[in-house]
Amino acid sequence: MTGHSQDQLQRFSFDHTSIRGELAHLNSTFQDVIRRHAYPRTIAIALGELMAATALLSASLKFPGRLTLQLRLTGNVTLLQAETDEKGRMRAIARYEEGADTDTLSLDDGQMVLTMEPENGQRYQGITAIEQGNVAKALEDYFEQSEQLASRFWLHCDGRVAAGLMLQKMPASQGVDPDADPDAWDRLGHLASTVKEDELLHLDNEDLLHRLYHEEAVRVYPSSALQFWCSCSKDRIGNALHQLGYDELQDILREQGSIAINCEFCQQAYSFDAAQIDELFPERTLQ
Numbered sequence: 658m659t660g661h662s663q664d665q666l667q668r669f670s671f672d673h674t675s676i677r678g679e680l681a682h683l684n685s686t687f688q689d690v691i692r693r694h695a696y697p698r699t700i701a702i703a704l705g706e707l708m709a710a711t712a713l714l715s716a717s718l719k720f721p722g723r724l725t726l727q728l729r730l731t732g733n734v735t736l737l738q739a740e741t742d743e744k745g746r747m748r749a750i751a752r753y754e755e756g757a758d759t760d761t762l763s764l765d766d767g768q769m770v771l772t773m774e775p776e777n778g779q780r781y782q783g784i785t786a787i788e789q790g791n792v793a794k795a796l797e798d799y800f801e802q803s804e805q806l807a808s809r810f811w812l813h814c815d816g817r818v819a820a821g822l823m824l825q826k827m828p829a830s831q832g833v834d835p836d837a838d839p840d841a842w843d844r845l846g847h848l849a850s851t852v853k854e855d856e857l858l859h860l861d862n863e864d865l866l867h868r869l870y871h872e873e874a875v876r877v878y879p880s881s882a883l884q885f886w887c888s889c890s891k892d893r894i895g896n897a898l899h900q901l902g903y904d905e906l907q908d909i910l911r912e913q914g915s916i917a918i919n920c921e922f923c924q925q926a927y928s929f930d931a932a933q934i935d936e937l938f939p940e941r942t943l944q
């Protein structure tokens with residue numbers, strides 16, 4: 658076992674079938690998220706699994722833009738959210754009541770919300786119920802209902818690393834005889850479901866694919882990098898402050914002298930003095 662240390666997304670396919678797969682591994686990308694927050698272990702693990710799912714889905718971002726996967730929940734934890742852009746740059750966040758009981762995290766009665774935001778073009782959003790708290794199942798339901806694609810997902814996180822495995826049956830492509838291997842989907846899915854958490858988290862791609870599929874004709878494609886990256890900037894924070902309104906901001910300035918605010922994703926600190934707040938409201942000086 659050579660171990661898996663790289664943060665990457667690995668595509669593979671099976672010859673003579675229309676079935677493809679993705680493997681995602683998150684090490685430093687996940688650790689960069691959790692070391693910025695003191696997340697309780699249950700939340701960190703659920704967030705890691707959500708990040709692994711989001712990394713798997715990033716393969717379907719064929720355009721510059723952003724894909725966001727949210728779990729909207731009804732208990733003490735209200736939101737888990739992971740994002741990626743088309744370059745595999747990811748960030749994630751959890752929202753919950755400070756001091757709330759987070760020893761157990763229930764995803765029951767929650768909704769999974771998948772949002773695609775192309776830089777140029779129409780925003781798309783799909784909402785799926787999370788049955789029995791199972792995010793992998795919610796993803797399978799989403800692809801079945803919204804994309805008419807049969808899919809299987811396996812997601813794991815041990816609090817330190819996160820990983821995911823996806824299989825997807827694409828529409829029959831040219832050159833593939835759909836009757837050549839009619840059992841392929843069931844067989845390949847069954848083999849994947851023998852994967853153990855420790856194997857998915859810690860084996861490198863080659864060893865894992867060999868372990869699962871040594872009797873299958875697996876084709877492996879160049880991998881792509883995954884990494885932590887936050888898209889926050891002073892301009893974006895300024896836009897958010899602008900929405901609070903001039904009077905509200907003046908109240909804070911009178912009390913505190915300046916306005917200090919941290920990005921909720923990466924904890925980067927931003928500060929605005931009175932002159933910089935005035936600059937956020939150019940419409941006022943034009944009056």
Ligand SMILES: [Zn+2]
Nearest residue numbers: 887889920923
């Ligand atoms: Zn940030």
